[in-house]
Amino acid sequence: MRRCTLIVMLTGALAMPAQAAPSRLERVQADARVRVCIWPDYYGITYRNPKTQKLSGIDIEMATELGKDLGVDVEFVDSSFARLIDDLAADHCDIAMFAIGITPSRAEKLRFTRPHLASDIYAISSKTNRRIKDWNDIDKPGTIVVVAKGTVHEPVMKEKLSAAQLLVLDFPFAREQEVESGRADVFIADYPYSRRFLANADWARLISPPSTYHITPYAYAMLPGDDVWYARIERFVADVKRDGRLREAARRYQLEPILSP
Numbered sequence: 001m002r003r004c005t006l007i008v009m010l011t012g013a014l015a016m017p018a019q020a021a022p023s024r025l026e027r028v029q030a031d032a033r034v035r036v037c038i039w040p041d042y043y044g045i046t047y048r049n050p051k052t053q054k055l056s057g058i059d060i061e062m063a064t065e066l067g068k069d070l071g072v073d074v075e076f077v078d079s080s081f082a083r084l085i086d087d088l089a090a091d092h093c094d095i096a097m098f099a100i101g102i103t104p105s106r107a108e109k110l111r112f113t114r115p116h117l118a119s120d121i122y123a124i125s126s127k128t129n130r131r132i133k134d135w136n137d138i139d140k141p142g143t144i145v146v147v148a149k150g151t152v153h154e155p156v157m158k159e160k161l162s163a164a165q166l167l168v169l170d171f172p173f174a175r176e177q178e179v180e181s182g183r184a185d186v187f188i189a190d191y192p193y194s195r196r197f198l199a200n201a202d203w204a205r206l207i208s209p210p211s212t213y214h215i216t217p218y219a220y221a222m223l224p225g226d227d228v229w230y231a232r233i234e235r236f237v238a239d240v241k242r243d244g245r246l247r248e249a250a251r252r253y254q255l256e257p258i259l260s261p
Helices: 001-014 025-029 058-072 085-091 151-159 174-181 191-198 225-244 246-251
Strands: 035-039 046-048 073-076 095-101 117-119 123-126 144-148 167-168 186-190 203-207 216-222
Touching: 001 246, 025 035, 025 225, 035 085, 035 151, 035 216, 035 225, 046 095, 058 095, 058 225, 058 246, 085 095, 085 216, 117 191, 123 174, 123 191, 144 151, 144 174, 151 167, 151 186, 167 174, 174 186, 186 191, 191 203, 225 246
Parallel strands: 035 073, 035 095, 144 167, 144 186
Antiparallel strands: 095 216, 117 216, 123 186, 123 203
16 A cells, blocks of 8 residues: 555656746846846946946946846946857856847857847058058958957958958957057957047047948847746836937947937
8 A cells, every 4th residue: 555655656746847947037136136247348338447447338337227127236247259158158147238249140049138239340440551541441462350259240250351361369459459559450340349449549540331331239148048037138128218218328428329229
């Protein structure tokens, strides 16, 4: 009789449905903090002033607003475009908020919110460079073009360039140093980075494409799955667009021209 009872108990236990894992939203609220991955060298987006160590930018402000909406503290975690996917997969942060370009390769491993910004591609050269006068001078033999590893610009320029040499570098301010020193002719950037950089580098000049070159939508990213967490972040993005918080932050950092509808 005991044996039959034991069998019934074991069978019943095996038949019980597995308990669903708690949503990240529950974890965030239980911990009273949301961990936000940022790239601290992103002018106008998530930038850490090297002198004051103070963070500023549209997505620093939006992350702060997210914390307020959730009723939790915000913990910023340094990341980069090259480490983004690994940092999320390793649970170093709950969400990445540094204007992440939506690309097919990233979309295979990440889940994106609706876009909040969208930017074309620009080049920055030195004022003393005689090789590059306009955009059409870039893709020519002998020209050296620099991009930051892991950014949207890496695959785009690999596809677009046919004659120029492309350098892919992965350490802070590497592309800027290469151009300022004269070892490279141009580095590739987006609208927010180029505008803020030019405001602080008197040696640099902007080279714009004559027409649309490659528009990339920017959004916030998280791991796939967890519909509850995703829905809450989507609601936040919709809210800051509707109530004007996003536009007001964009105005402060001169990013209104690239706001996404």
